[in-house]
Amino acid sequence: MNIDASRYQHWQVEVDATGLAWATLDKAGESANSLSSTVMSELARILDGFDGKPPRGLIFRSGKPAGFIAGADIQEFTQLDTPEKGIELVRRGWQLFNRLAGLNYPTLALVRGHCLGGGLELALACRYLLAVDEPTTRMGLPEVMLGIVPGWGGMLRLPERIGAQAALDMMLTGKSIDARRAKRLGLADDCVPPRVMDNAAAMLVLADQPRRRPPLLQRLLNGPLRGLAARAARKQVAKRARSEHYPAPYAIIDIWQKHRGDALAAPELIDRIVRSPTARNLVRVFFMQERLKGFGKGSASPARHLHVIGAGVMGGDIAAWCALRGLTVTLQDQGIERIAPALQRAYAAYRRRIKDPRELRRVMDRLIPDPDGHGASRADVLIEAIFEDLEAKRALLRKLDALIRPDALLASNTSSLRIEDLHGALNNPARLIGIHFFNPVARMPLVEVVAAGGADPEMLQRAMAFVKQIDRLPLPVKSAPGFLVNAVLGPYMLEAMRAVDEGLSPETVDQAMIAFGMPMGPIELVDMVGLDVAMAAGKSLAGNDAEPPKCLRERFAAGHLGKKTGKGFYDYPKGKPAKAAAAAVPAGLADRLLQPLLDRTQQLLRDGIVADADLADAGVIFGTGFAPFTGGPLNYLKSRHD
Template structure:
């Protein structure tokens, strides 16, 4: 069905009038321009109905002899096609339905791939999952150099694999050796990276993209090919050799499988399924790969791990629009300032500059300031070398980052984030200075991790504009930010701070001001219990092995060494002061502190060595023996089993989480799951601490804690937990 309309640019023919997503107009020279702009969504996402609409469009193209070339471009700025419409997964009845949707997408994209006329995908913005599978079905792909242009197949992060032909087409375009890590990790590529790997044919400036696509099609229509227009990257000979010789290819698959098993501990079936599908379909007729792909999708859709990964995805999406901030106007952030040019301050400043915010980085010490700017420059240079950004983007980013040693110009600043030394008197003094140096409407935020925001704001004029923005280290990589509200924080200041986290691409959780906030408060009993367990176990490394086997990225001993033993001891003391005997520090920490006073080098870490050679620091072993001999701690029972180790580390997290909910520190259990998964890496396949507790049964956890609390009152279940 076609409708002819007359526009200012001349006569055009509309194919598929009334389309929801695929808006096609046949222009001069037989070029069909398809604007991808889903009217019922803020982003372009591929649902079953949108695939069927594309299938109807392809049928119209096949019937229309006037179409000589097709160009696809997005009508949504900063977004090409973000992938499948995963909200449909909520209503699916099971794996069979998911497999059928996979087959539908495969069929439609194969129809697109085999069109009799040339097709080009003009990629600007996110081109992910099903969006990239769609683009790979086009004959040509051209991307622009916008910072938001990212290409990848992230399905594995949802517990799935590419289901619309991605496992078949990606290896053909970039080679198996490049396709394996892309699919198994869900890693995204910038436009430059995609061009260097051969995933796209060309990279052009943003403003040139529509014209380049039209020129390409006219050239192909005239010449019959575009092979002379592009210089395709040559793949390394070793990669081509590995893929062409079966024993070497099998070795590559086995190596990938071993890496996946090591990294996931067998907790995530999707990466292993992806390897099976890639192995089945590589250098085979596409139908074989497609069949393996859809069958795997059907199996994975029914897997509990997939359900938990999808739940976390939906929680993350819901968290972008907190109910308590609905309809609250926010202050636009054009100019910002960061106080403190250390690694944290420099990282936050660079992150803001990357997102287009003019940012002043202030430090009283010129040497620290120079080091902070140099660090930011080093990070940006690394991104350019890895083709994550263009030299022009790097230059623009650094131009937006301005060093300063004073408060000049701060009256024009919209928001300030303080990231200086963790000293309450110093922070209070700095905030009093900020109150004078900035406008009364400037939002003032602290990045403190161990002090109360309320105390920092004490005595500062207009305390309603003060919030906490607790970034996790390193801020460029860690996805979580805790947005801390005090009793005086205004809704407008809170909403503005939260909006900034969204602009920075972070997952944010609103937390009521309390010692440790949320994540550190929940981690405190976990890390402290490790100190008690060290006095009981015969093999100290079994503590970390139990935590990792449960699904944590690292055990409490390794985590303690990562944050620093001195910092961990300081946090333990603060938590004890704030929360009493349930946070009673293990006597080992005091023994280690005494040891460090006499021999600082000996007690620098709990563990020494790496990999299989990792072992307990002999100095720590001496401290353990000293505590045992002192008789200050009588070990109840025998050596803990693996199950008891896990219970004693994980259940206190759940116990403290229940208290946080009862105190209104966060508004709902899902906030705790989000914060712990994205702030600590807490076993995503288990859904987070509260989801895990729900699956296990709160009553069972209470019963086990009551038994464990015999001789260990710190482990007693809280009244809040008993009420679940």
């Protein structure tokens, strides 16, 4: 039996022959479901309709191929300009989902694809959760990444469902989990393939069996031992985030510990969080991220075969990442002995991520050593990632020009050379695009897509689609030395090394910026980038100075090239920097170190290297880790002047 469809804009409701009700959310005019105020109001009316004549059970599912529910409607967060609006937003979801949790007939969330934030809170309010075993199925409460808290029951029900420790880890990091892990933790009652999901959902609801309880210790940590779990969680959060920069994780712990996850019991705290500068800036960062994702949308068919030339740290890691994302990758260098270290690094990284031995073997089989470069003539995309030498790159591109398919995307991963300076090696220079990754490739989400003057628009769009295909954020930039990210990092790292030349310890310099909110100090960043890269960047790094800083020159001359050689400004005995204690940070040091970065970002915007201030902020945040709570360097500058 179909319920009158005209009653609902976003839901379709039907009752089948067995008496089960199926509520399908298909938000009108959107590619993904989100819980707007209209969607929530319609859900309340659906429950009203069943009050008089309850069904045997109610199953929630999605009508979108993209997933279950992506979360609350983030646009509505931008309209919370009074305390009353923020509290009302929390109250609406808290009360509705409490009502859903209290129904006297069984309910189930059939989760296929992403189920995040408010979407997971809706699923937690159901008696059962059935996860569909697909790579796209992910569940999480990522509100903390927007500077807010899961206010619609997630802080109450997730610890009840999977125990305090696992729940706090998910809520405080924003991490999502897949369908199989959800079943292992007890978040999902079962995990089934797509072909049987509807039947399995119906059987689970009709069986109406009690749910599995968490182990005794986890129940104790969510009850009498709650204070112990809260103290441990605060220690972990303090290692990652300062409360003055990121108040939301500390608020989550407090609301869970003191109010059992009821955000309405702490209205002043909720108002302070929801309308804080951090939340406002992180929501802004979210929209900037969505904009970057949009650059990769287009009609270009997905790439299947990537050929990478250069198996050094950067080229090898690009190849490894792309193989992990499903591409066949051929990796070329001067002999198998140069390719072998890249394969070894890839295998070690894959083993940490992939637990299924068969899947591990499949991924490794996609990463193919190719010292003779046979893959170049067959590849859809080719990326040169050899050392930063103009003539060497030109010679390589000249050879590739004679080998590759006319429709192949040809790209350079150069970090400091202008794309125009490579044009002379090609018969059709308009086809060459810069695709500039950052180190470490597996962790840095941004990839600059660099267009020289006269670039082929189709190749440019294909490059951005390729970047999105491998789950990275494409940032369109114009060709100039260092593009955006390296161009702003150069003066920043230079100023940091000048401070070392003046007698400050690397630890003290780094501590100044970590205290500001950076994930890593500028001196450690030089070590990660590589002192040889810093030297090779030359004028791009040193600005108008005739010579790079003395501390850089001396270490480079001694062969201490940073993390990759185990020694740079710091020693790396076990892959991590061995640091002495930092001295007291001089007043004004952070401002001094930041100023060149801020000035260069403004200059690049004026020069048109990026199209607007939002893209400049997004590029510096996702390309350097610039403190996200500030909203980016230009937003930070504006807030200082307001």
